[in-house]
Amino acid sequence: MAHFLTKKFLSRRTFLRGTSVAVGLPFLDAMVPAGTALAATAAAPKTRAGFFYLPHGAIMNNTIYGKEVDVWSSTGSGTDFKLGATVSPLEPYKRHLTTFDNIENIVALGSVHTLNPATWLSCVRPDTSSKSASLATTLDQVIAQRIGQQTTLPSLELAAETTVQIAAGNGSFYAVTTSYSAPNRPLPMEYNPRKVFIQLMGEGDTAAERNALLRNNGSILDMISERTQSLKRDLGPGDQRSLSDYLDTVRELERRVTMASKRDLTGVTVPDAPVGEFEDFDKQLTMMFDLIALAYQADLTRVATYVMAAEGTDRPYPNLKVAGGFHPTSHHANQRERIAELSRIQRFHMERFAGFLKKLAATQEGEGSILDHSLFLYGSNMSNSNAHDNYPLPTLLVGGANGKHVGGKNVILPERTPLANVQLTLLDKLGISLPSHGNSTGLLSGV
Numbered sequence: 001m002a003h004f005l006t007k008k009f010l011s012r013r014t015f016l017r018g019t020s021v022a023v024g025l026p027f028l029d030a031m032v033p034a035g036t037a038l039a040a041t042a043a044a045p046k047t048r049a050g051f052f053y054l055p056h057g058a059i060m061n062n063t064i065y066g067k068e069v070d071v072w073s074s075t076g077s078g079t080d081f082k083l084g085a086t087v088s089p090l091e092p093y094k095r096h097l098t099t100f101d102n103i104e105n106i107v108a109l110g111s112v113h114t115l116n117p118a119t120w121l122s123c124v125r126p127d128t129s130s131k132s133a134s135l136a137t138t139l140d141q142v143i144a145q146r147i148g149q150q151t152t153l154p155s156l157e158l159a160a161e162t163t164v165q166i167a168a169g170n171g172s173f174y175a176v177t178t179s180y181s182a183p184n185r186p187l188p189m190e191y192n193p194r195k196v197f198i199q200l201m202g203e204g205d206t207a208a209e210r211n212a213l214l215r216n217n218g219s220i221l222d223m224i225s226e227r228t229q230s231l232k233r234d235l236g237p238g239d240q241r242s243l244s245d246y247l248d249t250v251r252e253l254e255r256r257v258t259m260a261s262k263r264d265l266t267g268v269t270v271p272d273a274p275v276g277e278f279e280d281f282d283k284q285l286t287m288m289f290d291l292i293a294l295a296y297q298a299d300l301t302r303v304a305t306y307v308m309a310a311e312g313t314d315r316p317y318p319n320l321k322v323a324g325g326f327h328p329t330s331h332h333a334n335q336r337e338r339i340a341e342l343s344r345i346q347r348f349h350m351e352r353f354a355g356f357l358k359k360l361a362a363t364q365e366g367e368g369s370i371l372d373h374s375l376f377l378y379g380s381n382m383s384n385s386n387a388h389d390n391y392p393l394p395t396l397l398v399g400g401a402n403g404k405h406v407g408g409k410n411v412i413l414p415e416r417t418p419l420a421n422v423q424l425t426l427l428d429k430l431g432i433s434l435p436s437h438g439n440s441t442g443l444l445s446g447v
Contacts, residue, residue: 026246026297027365028239045366046150047402047430048302048374049143050292052353053120053178055113055168055311056330057382058086058394059343064334071343072394074099074410081410086347089354090398093361096371096407097398098447104391105419107439108381112388113167113312118174118186120381121305123420123438126174133173133184139377139423139437141181144303146432155179155303156295158196159189159310160285167312167327175312179305189307192277193287197254200291200300221251242364246297281315285349289356296370297363308349320344330385342385353378357398368400375401375429377422393419397426397447404429411446422447 014025027045058072067073071085083091083099090097107125108115118126121138137145140155148154157179169175179187190196221228228247232240278284288306295301309315314325322329322341329345332338360371379395382388399405413421420440425447427434 026242026363027299028235028242030235030239045368045373045402046299046302047147047404048296048304048370048399049140049147049426049430050303050374050376050399051121051140051178051305052376052378053117053305053307054346054349054378054380054394055116055307055309055313055382056326056342056385057380058346059339060383060392060394062384062389062392063332063339063386065336065339069336069339069343072346073101077410077412079409086343086350087396089347089351090357090396093354093357093371093398094408096400096405097396098405098407099396099410100413100417100422101392101410102413102415102417103393103395103419103422104416105381105393106390106416108390113165113382114169114172114175116381116390117163117168117176117178117307117311118180120379120419121178121423122180123418123423123440128174133180133186135174135180135186136183136438138178138180139426140179140303140305141187142427142434142437143430143432144181147430148301148303151299151301153199153295153301155187155305156196156292156301157187157189157305158288158292159191159307160281160288161191161310161313161315163189163191163307163310165310165312165314165327167314168310169312178307189305191284191288193284193291196288196291200295200298219251219254221247221254250294281317282319282352285352286355289352290359293356293359293363293370296360296374297365308352317345317348320348332386334386371398372400373402374399375405375426377426381419391416395419395422397422401429404431405447409446411444413444417444 059069060072061067061070063069072087073084074081076082087099105119105123107123108119115126118135121140122136124136127134144155163176164171173186177186177189181187232243235243278287285308292304292306295304309326312327314327316325322345326345329338329342332342357371360374361369363370365373375397376399377397379393381390383391383393397405398407418439418441420438421442421444424437424440425444427437428443
């Protein structure tokens with residue numbers, strides 16, 4: 001067990017403050033009192049949870065071609081398994097990875113797209129006859145209500161694009177968000193990177209405040225430069241490097257958000273266009289991952305949910321040589337070429353997720369990395385998008401959960417095992433013991 005000897009003791013909740021801003025800090029050795037075991041302090045690494053949603057299922061053993069075109073499913077069982085081509089970007093993190101066979105979420109059955117987002121983390125069939133939202137508290141918010149109250153933001157709900165899509169119900173209660181803080185309280189998904197950055201860095205969130213600050217201030221980091229230099233003088237060499245690396249990350253994100261807000265829209269009327277959304281979807285997708293990583297690193301939040309593409313989206317992927325949008329491509333009509341195109345889209349998103357994991361694995365925090373201290377659920381609430389069915393669902397867990405989750409295995413479950421059982425097990429790994437979640441029937445063994 002590590003003990004730390006440092007020059008100066010800092011609270012884990014230390015902020016660098018300037019006029020109208022306060023920037024959180026990453027974990028530093030100086031946050032551990034000299035000679036104290038890390039685990040015995042308030043600075044002990046806290047577990048993060050994350051939920052990463054991709055619509056339109058995955059190409060699994062769920063088409064008329066069976067295993068011949070299955071690029072998602074792992075082969076083998078237990079620790080002797082090989083990742084499918086779509087999931088293979090996670091090979092470097094295999095020791096933290098658990099994949100599953102035979103998962104179902106029956107509560108979304110027959111809804112096409114409209115119930116998929118909201119029922120993914122609730123595993124409850126909503127009362128669609130109600131004139132207002134009527135569901136259940138979703139998994140992410142169950143967790144946020146228990147481990148998120150000690151951070152500035154109990155949770156983050158993000159999307160890579162607007163979740164209001166015609167094919168998914170065009171704004172219905174259950175199609176636009178994966179997160180409910182109470183049965184009648186859906187949470188909006190934010191897809192404007194500038195608004196997220198401001199929320200994290202404390203620059204102000206109203207339009208008037210943002211415009212004034214953009215006019216009058218060059219950089220958030222410039223506003224706290226004097227206090228940054230003062231703090232650095234009191235830190236050891238290792239902490240100085242950690243702080244510099246962290247603030248370099250903040251500055252780079254700030255630069256990218258600022259660039260996104262400088263699009264030339266002369267002569268173009270764009271109603272309700274949010275300042276900060278990237279035209280390049282790859283940059284937009286990656287930026288949101290980077291903002292989540294920043295929030296985890298600064299301990300501004302411990303729970304994040306990210307819709308990586310909206311349910312029913314017609315988003316094009318010209319960089320992948322895909323002829324149509326995501327949703328039309330997902331209706332592949334069993335044509336091999338279109339199945340291959342859909343597989344490329346799904347692999348692309350997995351690669352970006354792998355990049356996010358790489359960043360967390362490289363970020364040291366006490367005796368491990370942020371990835372060692374996290375547990376993430378990645379998946380979809382649809383199986384074969386051409387059939388709009390919900391079995392079997394592509395689902396995986398990744399992260400060390402502070403030693404509570406040991407990956408490196410493929411778990412072959414009984415047929416039609418409820419997705420809620422995976423989620424109940426995830427709660428248990430986070431130290432949250434509940435008798436049930438959604439339509440769960442019990443904890444999973446061997447996970």
